[in-house]
Amino acid sequence: MICTNLVVGILAATMGLAVISAAVPANAGSVSINVTPKGKDAKLLRHGLNLYSLARNHRSRNRARVDQRGTGNGAGVSQSGEGNVAGVFQRGRGHSATISQNGNNNTYGIFQFGRNTSTTATQTGDGKVGLVFQGGW
Numbered sequence: 001m002i003c004t005n006l007v008v009g010i011l012a013a014t015m016g017l018a019v020i021s022a023a024v025p026a027n028a029g030s031v032s033i034n035v036t037p038k039g040k041d042a043k044l045l046r047h048g049l050n051l052y053s054l055a056r057n058h059r060s061r062n063r064a065r066v067d068q069r070g071t072g073n074g075a076g077v078s079q080s081g082e083g084n085v086a087g088v089f090q091r092g093r094g095h096s097a098t099i100s101q102n103g104n105n106n107t108y109g110i111f112q113f114g115r116n117t118s119t120t121a122t123q124t125g126d127g128k129v130g131l132v133f134q135g136g137w
Contacts, residue, residue: 030117030136042129046107049085049131062101070095073112081106081126088112092136097121103128112136 037045064077068090075088075097083105088097094116099108106123109131117134 030114030134032117032119033133035131035133037129042127045131046085046105046129049087049107049109052087064099065089068095075110077101084123095134095136099123101128110134 035045062079062082062084064079064084064086066075066077066088068075068088070091070093072093073090073095075090075095077086077088077098078100079086080102081104084101084103085107086099086101087109088099089110090097090112092112092114095112096118097110097112098120099110100120100122101108102122102124103126105126106128108121108123108129110119110121111132112119112134114134114136117136119132119134121130121132123130
């Protein structure tokens with residue numbers, strides 16, 4: 001719980017400083033917040049997701065975690081290169097998520113809550129950082 005609170009605190013601090021875009025489709029029951037920080041903010045987010053991954057005992061050169069609670073959720077992670085970190089965290093039902101990382105030292109997190117959200121993230125190159133929060137109803 002302490003580790004989760006640390007990560008949430010780091011992410012919240014980063015969101016205040018990062019480039020944030022939110023999309024609310026007119027006909028849908030979902031909302032998304034995409035965070036793609038630059039510079040020091042990217043470094044802070046990368047460290048936060050790395051700390052969370054290490055606390056969950058992921059010790060390989062590439063770390064991927066899928067944590068799902070609910071029904072009908074699906075997720076996939078593809079990584080090539082070294083030092084990549086990917087996390088998919090789903091709570092609810094009917095979510096789908098994929099992360100594809102090609103290169104080195106890329107970091108991405110997907111957090112989905114509620115129901116029926118979908119995200120696909122692709123990172124190509126080195127040192128990319130990103131995060132998306134989605135809620136559906």
